Amino acid sequence: MFSNFKPTWMVDAIYKITPEQLQTHGIKAVLTDLDNTLIAWNNPEGTIELQQWLLTLKKAGIPVIVVSNNNEERVRYAVERFDIDFVARALKPLGKGIREGVRRLNLSKDEVVMVGDQIMTDVRAANRVGVRSILVKPIIDTDSWKTQFNRLCERQIMRYLQKKNPEMVWQGEIT
Ligand SMILES: [Mg+2]
Known part of the structure; x- marks a missing residue:
């Protein structure tokens, strides 16, 4: 149960x-969620850490594409300062946006990873497509009721998954 929500790594x-x-x-290549x-x-x-991270990946020749459920205008505005490509209206937890990202990269699914802060959208979508995933801690909790409700559900699923899979712990890197 809930194995569809299980991330490959937790960082x-x-x-x-x-x-x-x-x-x-x-x-x-890296596909990533936008918000949080x-x-x-x-x-x-x-943050400075984020800006440096983007630069480090660029220098290493690893492209980053934002895959967000938000609309085109909002995502374009958010990412244009970072000079990275994006897929808006990704429809996560469906696979549409991630599939589009993989297609643009012209790589195979196992050469791409999806990074996100929500197991019910980011990780679920990655698992649906068969792309490995990295769950990260949310940068900041938003005030929206929808997000708060999702986080409540996520916490319960995480508790279940971690009980069944003791190796599911937060780490400083992917191992
Ligand atoms: Mg998010």
Whole structure:
């Protein structure tokens, strides 16, 4: 039960993922959620760590594509300062956006990873497509009721999954 929500890895924050770690697992590109994974609503610039991380991946030749359920206008505005590609209206937990990201990269599914802060959308969508996933801790909790409700459900599913899979613990890197 709930294995569809099980992430491949659990890492404290997106900027802890290094090109070396990715290359070890044959990963050549990163798909990522936007809100609370890459940036917080109250800090659209992103943290210094995030900006440095994007630069490090760029130098390593690892493309990053944002895959977000938000609309085109909102996502474009959010990512244009980072100079990265994006897929809007991704319809996570459906696989549409992730499939589109993989197609644009012209890579196979096992050469791509999906990073996100929600198991019910980001991880579920990745598992549906057969792409490995990295769950990260949300940067900041939003005030929206919908998000609060989702987090409540997520906490319960996580509790269940972690009980069944003791190896599911937060780590500083993907191993
Ligand atoms: Mg998110």
